Amino acid sequence: MTRQPIASGRFYPGNAEQIKALIDSFTQGNEDKVDAIGVVAPHAGYIYSGSVATAVFSRVEPADTYIIIGPNHTGMGKPFSIMTVGSWKTPLGEVPIDSTLAQSILAKSKNLQEDRTAHQNEHSIEVQLPIIQYFKPDLKIVPIILSVATLEIYHEIGAAIAQAIKETDGKSILIVASSDMTHYESQEAASAKDHRAIEEILKLDEEGLLNRVVKERISMCGYASVVTMLTAAKILGAKTAELVRYQTSGDASGDYSAVVGYAGVIVRRYEMSPLVKLAKETVEAYVKERRIPKPPVELTPEMKEQAGVFVSIKKDGQLRGCIGTFEPTRANVAEEIIANAVSAATRDPRFLPITPQELDRLSISVDVLTKPEPAEFNELDPRKYGVIAECGYRRGLLLPDLEGVDTAKDQVSICCQKAGISPNEPIKLSKFQVKRYH
Template identity: 40%
Template sequence: MGKVVHAGIYPHPPIIVPEVGGKEAEKVSATVDAMEEMARRVKGSGADTLVVISPHGPVFRDAVAMLAESTLSGSLARFGAPNVELKYHNDKHLLEAIEVEADRAGIRTAKITERKATAYGVQAVLDHGAMVPLYFLHKEGVRMPMVHITFGMLPAKQLFAFGQIIGKVLQRINRRAAVVISGDLSHRLTEDAPGGYSPDGQEFDRKLVDLLSDYDVPAVLSINHSLLESAGECGYRSILIGLGILDGKAVQPEILSYEGTFGVGYLVADLTPGVARKKEQTTPGESEHVRLARKTLETFVREKEIIPPPQDTPLRKEKAGVFVSLKIDGQLRGCIGTIEPVQKNLAEEIIENAISAGFYDPRFKPVTEEELPRLEYSVDVLSEPEEVSGPNDLDPKKYGVIVQSGGRKGLLLPDLEGVETVEHQLSIALQKAGISPGEKYSIYRFHVKRHSQGA
């Protein structure tokens, strides 16, 4: 059965290749030793294909690039070592399967042939981000087909989702993959560093290494963008894809080495998974409420099963009305909720409404498995409604509103895009309830605690 049999983070400074660096390579001997050890591990892993993620191939703003020629070749000629040349067969079946699955998930890919490379003004060759790790693998006798991927300038969650797609495809087409995550860390560690000095360089490297050591994936995915920019790194997006590939797998990281000798952070880390965990997706910044809604809907879509509420969670000790909202690319994809609690506890309320939002919102068709990686979730926990005397007690940014006349009732959540005034908020709520503005009706307001991705 297909799976990831090796995964690791590999730096790519050409200076660690003896034909390029000569004696200078001795200054980063720990990195060289670690790369050689990683190559031995790949050799003994039983892998039958390589997945190489590099930051130095063709980079597009809105797409992930994949080299598409049948033979993938490159050299270190521009670093003074023209004799260091490598060639690998492209795993075209894996490449095309990734392309199809990514397209279904709404993530664009760009297959780079020689012809397209000329049109784009790029090169369809193995860049040094791939060549340096491959040098050590080739030296150890690793010979197998590969795919070469260069991340696009996409949001973190999309790069992570793209990695999840690769992991899914590896299983489906029965590949035993060694995943090479190529990336250097900060380029601003010292005054003479390639990018100049920034104190954020050391802060970024320390933070990333610590988070990877703890395998705190949500925290890695949520690293502040300004810190990334200030650190001048080139490995973070490769790592996002790699972590996506490993999602749902039991990983106990091993940091083999870290050096910053030349003002650039070089990290070698083994992330090879062990026994797989239960299938559960990870998304940056998720609260427990959102995580439960996501797991509920994904399990129901894939396995047609309703998960039990988690045993050890404070959500079992609360009761409240809950709305679960789903969006894709900012557009509503489903929203169902309860004004007051109808389940035994908050966990069960979230589970029930997550399934309803995905399957039983009458405005939409049921959510499909192909849509799951693109869904954005929010869970709104409602306070107990309180009756108010009139519109002067409302604020559409602060309060949700309920209008009621007899058995007709309409609700609108607070802080909705495009709803700026009390009049507009009441108008929508009345329309939803089927109450005309001239009728007599009661008004209630409520607070909402909103749990969403990244919040």
């Protein structure tokens, strides 16, 4: 049996081409994709929250199956509902249910029940589907709807999900917690409450999130979904979470008097590199407080080295600042990172300085350079090597493995343009490699 769309033409466009065009408008180039265990994504109308959901799914490796957990807005059906057979239809096509995985989850949980009624008029799962289909047309899903309950019940369902995933035959699975944040409060109040809730999510503290939602009366409709996802993700080895983007309906409508908040979060197994963490903390400290932090007391082995370092900052997938040093200029890599993070955020001549309002939408990478060595043109490989072009006192550098730079000719041409070297001038080339940290 096929579950028919009920949000098509209301929450998102009613035909495939319009959906694709709208999601196209939200995408910001090819982001580096990460191997995620779970995500938090909003489910409001696309004009309000579609850009946040797109930012999330554009950043994660597509999965074979998406376990999508949504709240029950209608009050219909069983309180803890799962569908194990059939398919869901959207204008982009039918999405089959992964019956094997769904039945395994159902068998392992004493609280979940097979039920279609809770899903029939509920939009929180359906609204996720076209965006996921855009990035992964041949997906399967496991739809789960949760009502208000205790932490123990969410823990039990999360554990059942994790155990079922562990027993799969190696397929890739992503757990999607479908939730909006605070509803219909002022921009200032909503943002403050939401960031306190997000703080608990980023700590992977599902109990802390539930307690904060209850204590502060945060009208986060899908907190049960997030608590359950975090429970499963931690059992599966989650170590870190990243806020991809936060915005409110006011950012789309211009009305900040009564907004709904939307957060996009990615949960992963591995922790953020200490080098990237240092760059991120430096950018945030300087942009918010004009404070330059000191290097950590205990440096990692990579931080103790001397090397050239570039700090690259992207906003919504687009370059927002990139500054670095060709060769070491400071005592160690940690000091290079701090200096270049400040410069990338505030002194890149191509951009205005980053503002505090942008911090939630930034992603940062750190490139540590090997010592440059002389090179002939035929030795260059833009995927493997960065290049330095010199003519007299003018010198330009281009990092390796950049989108749109596919040939050595392109690489050298761009490098010379950056240095102000004309095409007919003689140049000296050097090549180097980088270790890129995300």
